[in-house]
Every structure is written in C-alpha cells, then in structure tokens.
Amino acid sequence: MxxxxxxxxxxxxxxxxxxxxxxxxxxxxxxxxxxxxxxxxxxxxxxxxxxxxxxxxxxxxxxxxxxxxQGTLEASDKTLDLGIAGDGFFVVQGAPPRQATTYTRNGSFSANASGEVVDTTGSKLQLLPVDANGNATSTSLSDTYDMVIPTASPTDPNVSIANVSIGDDGLVTATFADGSSQKLGKIAMASFKAVEGLRPVGDAHWQSTGDSGLPQVNTATNGPLGSIRSGALERANVDVTEELxxxxxxxxxxxxxxxxxxxxxxxxxxxxxxx
Known part of the structure; x- marks a missing residue:
C-alpha cells in the first residue's frame, strides 16, 4: 500500500x-x-x-x-494598448463562422486593414452604444458591436481622421482634421461572479462556463470592473522569486x-x- x-x-x-x-x-x-x-x-x-x-x-x-x-501595468506608446486597473475583462468576438465570444485581459490591440480593432488572436474588440453625451445606452451583450476606426469624417469624406482617444471610462472618441469629433462607443467590459470557473483557451483569453456564471456586461468605472488605461499593458501576475x-x-x-x-x-x- x-x-x-x-x-x-x-x-x-x-x-x-x-x-x-x-x-x-x-x-x-x-x-x-x-x-x-x-x-x-x-x-x-x-x-x-x-x-x-x-x-x-x-x-x-x-x-x-x-x-x-492584478498584474503590474506597464506603459507603452500605443493608444490601442489597453490595461485594466480592476477586475473586468475585455469582450472580444472571434472570426466567422463561429464568432465565439471570449473575455481577455490581454489589451494588446491594433487596427487591421479594414479599421477593425483586433487583439493578438484576431478577435474584434466590442463596444457598447452611447448617446450624444457619451453615456452607454445599453449594457446587453447582444447589443455590442465591433470597434472600427473610421478613415474620414462621417459628415465630410474629404476630412481624414487625426487621432483616436480612449478615456478611463472606455469612451472611444475619433477626432478629425477639421477639429470635429465622433463618439464611437464605450468599450464593453465583463465581470463574473466566480472568475475561477472561467475556462482558459490560451493567449490570456477565457470562455464563460456554468461554474463562472453568465457575464455581467457594463462599461469601465462601474462596480468592480475598474478603469481602462490607454497606452498601458498588464504584465503577468507572476512573482519569479515566489515561483522559484x-x-x-x-x-x-x-x-x-x-x-x-x-x-x-x-x-x-x-x-x-x-x-
């Protein structure tokens, strides 16, 4: 025995x-x-x-x-590098035909040839709709949509985009060469009652399960979701000395x-x- x-x-x-x-x-x-x-x-x-x-x-x-x-936030020089100071997750959607929705803390985003903001796996960052004042008009996962950076002003196609800014509350604003601006939406964030029940799928992405519960979607600065830091990335929460x-x-x-x-x-x- x-x-x-x-x-x-x-x-x-x-x-x-x-x-x-x-x-x-x-x-x-x-x-x-x-x-x-x-x-x-x-x-x-x-x-x-x-x-x-x-x-x-x-x-x-x-x-x-x-x-x-929480992992340490490390500054970068890219606006689309996003770090979360809190417990939230970015909501991203995969490519067709599955279009699987996953949740990530890896905020290393970039714009593809179509202007869609994607992460390292090619999944698209999701936004929530906002009104003229920048307040979210819905917090339903079914109402999220892909973040797409416009190439020109919606009122004048001859006016090109100048820059994109992302606030701590996740509000994405595009500013154009003539000084006008457009609120594209707020970055959708998700939280879970039991995060330990999330199923890892690689590249710092997780899927919801029956153990984790359904995602509670909202915008940054609400409850435990925390705030978004543009121009920063979250490092792994690994202490090398402790692990050794x-x-x-x-x-x-x-x-x-x-x-x-x-x-x-x-x-x-x-x-x-x-x-």
Whole structure:
C-alpha cells in the first residue's frame, strides 16, 4: 500500500512542478494569470473499521486554480494598448463562422486593414452604444458591436481622421482634421461572479462556463470592473522569486516520494530474500 501512496505523491509533485513551470514560462505573456495546484488527502475506511487503525491512502489533485490578481501595468506608446486597473475583462468576438465570444485581459490591440480593432488572436474588440453625451445606452451583450476606426469624417469624406482617444471610462472618441469629433462607443467590459470557473483557451483569453456564471456586461468605472488605461499593458501576475521557491519545494517533494518508493522496494526485496 505504501508504494501506491508514494506513487500518488509523485504524481501530485509532478503536477505541481508542471503548474509552476507554466507560470514561469509565461512571465512575459501579457495579461497572463498564474495558476496554483491544490491537493487533498485520500482517506477511506469501512463503517465497522476503527479510524484509529487506518492510515491515509495518499493525495489527490483537487484542481488547478487560476489566480486573478492584478498584474503590474506597464506603459507603452500605443493608444490601442489597453490595461485594466480592476477586475473586468475585455469582450472580444472571434472570426466567422463561429464568432465565439471570449473575455481577455490581454489589451494588446491594433487596427487591421479594414479599421477593425483586433487583439493578438484576431478577435474584434466590442463596444457598447452611447448617446450624444457619451453615456452607454445599453449594457446587453447582444447589443455590442465591433470597434472600427473610421478613415474620414462621417459628415465630410474629404476630412481624414487625426487621432483616436480612449478615456478611463472606455469612451472611444475619433477626432478629425477639421477639429470635429465622433463618439464611437464605450468599450464593453465583463465581470463574473466566480472568475475561477472561467475556462482558459490560451493567449490570456477565457470562455464563460456554468461554474463562472453568465457575464455581467457594463462599461469601465462601474462596480468592480475598474478603469481602462490607454497606452498601458498588464504584465503577468507572476512573482519569479515566489515561483522559484515553489519549484524547489515541489522538487523536494518529488524526491521524498521517490525515496519512499525506493525504501518500499528494498523492504519487499528483503522479505523475498528470506530463506
């Protein structure tokens, strides 16, 4: 029995090593959230069996839980580089035919040839409609639309665009060469009741699940969504020093369980050698 107990310990330590290694590998990934492996002990006995005479049966993986703590915001020189100071997520929509809606903290956006603002996966940043004063007129996910940067003024096609600005509340404003401006909308933000239940799909993107609950869509500066920082990107929330300590701990745990298996093997061999 001790062999299988130590074997479960080896598997747990290997999972721990893999989790920490993945955290370290993504230190430079924008918007990445570190994960932590959680374990629980295994214990079983029959109703008529005294627990005072029963040892544990090893360890099991309870789950690999992501840690959605705030990462450091690093300044950049691009207006479309967006960082979130808060708990919100950007809402992005993938390419046809699936057009899957995902949620991301990776605010490294850019404009494609059609003027659509897309992230590193090609998904389009979503906006909420606003009125003349820049207030959102809807907070429904079904009312979001792609952010598209115009090339010219809507009132005069001969007047080209001068710049685009994004406020802390996510209001996107296009200014044209003649001094006129147009409010394009507010960046749609999402929050979840249980962020740990989100399903990661890579590139700091997540999908909602039954565990996370449905997304609650609103604009920045509302509730826990936080504010948007134009010209900044969120770094991974990975502390290299902490991860290296955890790596050493997982390695020693692996070695200790391997030593226990070796001891069990020697004991078994000694019994077999008895004449």
């Amino acid at each position: 001790s062999f299988y107990t130590s074997l479960s310990g080896l598997k747990a330590a290997q999972t721990d090593l893999g989790t920490v290694s993945n955290n370290l590998a993504n230190v430079g990934s924008t918007g990445f959230k570190r994960s932590r492996a959680q374990f629980g002990d295994l214990f079983a006995s029959s109703p008529t069996q005294s627990t005072k005479m029963t040892t544990g049966q090893g360890v099991r993986l309870s789950g690999v839980v992501q840690q959605f703590t 300590v955890l790596l050493i701990s997982a390695q020693r745990n692996f070695q200790a369980n391997a030593k226990a298996i070796e001891t069990d093997k020697n004991m078994t061999q000694a019994v077999l050698n008895i004449n």
